[in-house]
Amino acid sequence: MRKLFILFAFCCLTFTVVAENKAKIEVPLRFDRYYTYDDVVEALKLLHTTFPELTKLDVVGKSEEGREIYALTINNAKTGEALSKPGVYVDGNIHGNEIQAGEVCLYFANMLLTKYGENDKITKVVDKNVYYIIPVVNVDGRYHFFKDAQTSSSDRSFRIPKDDDRDGLVDEDGPDDLDGDGNICMMRIKDPLGDYKTDPEDSRLMIPVKPGEKGEWTLLGSEGIDNDNDGKINEDGEGYFDGNRNWGYDWQPTYVQGGAGNFPLCALGIKAIAAYIHQRPNIIVNFAFHNSGGMWLRAPSIKSELVDPKDVAVYDLIGKNALKMTPGYVYQPSYDLYDTHGDTDSHMFNLEGSYTFVGELFMRSQETYRENVNKPVVPPAETESSQGRRGGNPEESREQIKFNDYLGLNELYKEWKPFKHPTYGDIEIGGWVKMSSRLPHPFMLPELVHRNAMVVLYAAEQTPEISMEIFDVKEIGKNLHQVRVRLKNAKGLPTMSFKSISTRLYTQDMLKVTGAKVVASGKITDLRNNKISYQEHKPETIYTSVPSYGFAEYQFLVEGKGEIKVNYSSRKAGNLAKTVKF
Ligand SMILES: [Ca+2]
Ligand SMILES: [Ca+2]
Ligand SMILES: [Ca+2]
Ligand SMILES: [Ca+2]
Ligand SMILES: [Zn+2]
Structure with missing residues (x-):
């Protein structure tokens, strides 16, 4: 309801219908675009009907909002029953906003099926294993990421309401798309005491002021108003419930592990997928794709848990090769990022006996605008300076915005525009849009999906013979x-x-x-x-x-x-x- 009111109050004049410039979905699938949840379903159905001999399409379960979670099985029955072969399991998009993870899964399926019988490497690896592919784990999340106004980091959650500010109401005050452009951008206000000033090199950017320097802007956070009139803006948005903290192994309550949910496997989709996996004890290696940062993560997820050096050696075989196949990525134990409880990879490694990898797709540093790609835009020593998160590194931001100008077709950044805010008065709205920052521009997507899917293929080649x-x-x-x-x-x-x-x-x-x-x-x-x-x-x-x-x-x-x-x-x-x- 709150959203409806806002839409009418603020958006009816500026609301523009985003043209549904929907390309027809055909096999072989194309990867110069992103697939909505409905497109993913259509693509999976099409792969199945095009290759009925090699595929099976199952509905694993339904989400909180009733959407179907699909698993595509690729198995050549002529070389044996599925359960009699090593199983390779791949999923993605457990975080609703991390959509290119779904494209990697689709690409992998599309590659196996369309090149089967034509390419010897593919034919061999299809005949050898069975593949279980769930491109979209958080189906509601993917649906709403496309449909609703979001930041590039929002809509990760499963659709289980949560009272973030403990006022008795759930999800009552999320961000609001005040200018109706389909994005949740940033709000800023003119303020001589502010922490930021306009970047002298690019007036669209801001840089933090140094001590003793006069300020110009204060950042007011994500676009939005105080929907419930409690004096706080955007204090209780959708969720937050993290599917990747809800698995069975080492689940911990939310006072230990944020986002864990009320009890293990309480998300309908996670419970259904956990059961689906358990019914396939032949799964020996699995990949869970996320964005972003360019990482291959292996077990364990908490530092205190030891992994036998013999298992580390197995992980290294795949992980170290993956590094060279995806230049710029790092390969490390998951806990090197931070300890996590109740995540997919711990569950798969400890309860299902599968070697498990998390692929953190895409690095923003791939958005280059410079002569020599090998030369970093900022020398390493400067990158580690105290700039911290606030505003990031000015040199990097300048390069990113030029990437937007010269390579990103101006699709990644919204220039600051004035807006009359009910609480703040005259403000400006602008910044990086939903389809930026954590996602490659579609022109870069084909290479991303191929390189990362080839790592899965390499692991599939390494299943026991x-x-x-x-x-x-x-x-x-x-x-x-x-x-x-x-x-x-x-x-x-x-x-x-x-x-x-x-x-x-x-x-x-x-x-x-x-x-x-x-x-x-x-x-x-x-x-x-x-x-x-x-x-x-x-x-x-x-x-x-x-x-x-x-x-x-x-x-x-x-x-x-x-x-x-x-x-x-x-x-x-x-x-x-x-x-x-x-
Ligand atoms: Ca609340
Ligand atoms: Ca907006
Ligand atoms: Ca509020
Ligand atoms: Ca709000
Ligand atoms: Zn993620």
Whole structure:
């Protein structure tokens, strides 16, 4: 209601209908534009109907506002059932405003499907794994990011109302689009005692005043008025409820972890997706895409939680290659940014045994306007000066606004315009718009989606490829045969994370002999010197896992004559069987 009133009061004269210049969605999908929530759904449906043999489209669940959350499965049934293959899970846009995360997911799906059978690399990697792709986790968030006036950082929340200022009303005073341009920009007022002055080099920008300098402007915060007349402006906006703090593992209440929600998995979408993932125990590696900053983050999310160096080595294999595929990004443990509780990556690593990465897409430093891209606009020492967040670095702002002028078609920045504010009187509204700052301009989107999707593809190539060799089969006594089995992994991801082995998260991979009585079995610890470490119980079944680019060798002593079957079964690395006759 409050929004309606505001719209009528302030916007009817200046309200302009944004032309729905809607491009037709076709396969192959285009990535020189952003997809609304409805466009994403249409694109997924189109991918599914174009490639019915390779895809399945599921509604995982519904959001708080009743929107459907879609998951596209890509699996070639001719090479095996989905659950019998390593699973690669990719999602994005858990934060409603981080929309290019959805485009990366769509691009990845589009690439796998449209190049299948044409490109050998793609064909191989499609045939090998199953892919579970949820481009938009926060479906209400994406919908409202396009539809409503926002800043580039607003509308992250799930649509669960929250009383931020504890006045008994929920979400009663959010930002307001006073000039009706579809953006929540900034408000400023002329003030000789203000903290800012006009940048002498570009009158559209402001720079902080130095001590002893006369001020010119005071920043009044995001565009808006005091909707509930409590003397505070914009004190209780939409949410705030952070889906990426609501997962099951290490969930902490809001007095420990802001945005956590009332209890674990209380967001409808997060609960539905957590269940969807749990029903797919073959998921071995997963990516959750966000913006921004240019980062690849790995587990753990809190500093006090240790990750086995063997798991770190696996992360490094992908993370260090990712760095070179996405120049400028950093690769680091998630806690290096800050400790988080109840996030997707902890949940996936600790409860689902999946190697998990967060991709923080896009760096604003890619918005270059300079001769030599390799030379930073500001020398590092200056960047770290005490300018802090307030106004940022003037040199960077000047470059960004010239990028807007010469490369961004003036679409990223609104010049300051006078406005009569009911509380403040004569003010000005202007600054960076919704589709700026954290999102690449559409002309840069194709490269962003490709580079980042290729990192997922690289991880998908590294899922385990297990082969089984039977060797040294011989009679070693009366009616007693020795059978040796070697499991080999040709790729960089082990069949189980060391975390899931050490926590006994689920039943380990099994090597099982059937068809005859097994009297003894054990791991071959030194093949050349014939050293076996025998196991005490149930010799017909050995619990195992196969490391990165490694192997594991076992010996079975089998009674009788005839035929036995050796089965290898793994939750995340498929199943193999061989018959041995003696
Ligand atoms: Ca309130
Ligand atoms: Ca506005
Ligand atoms: Ca208020
Ligand atoms: Ca307001
Ligand atoms: Zn995010």
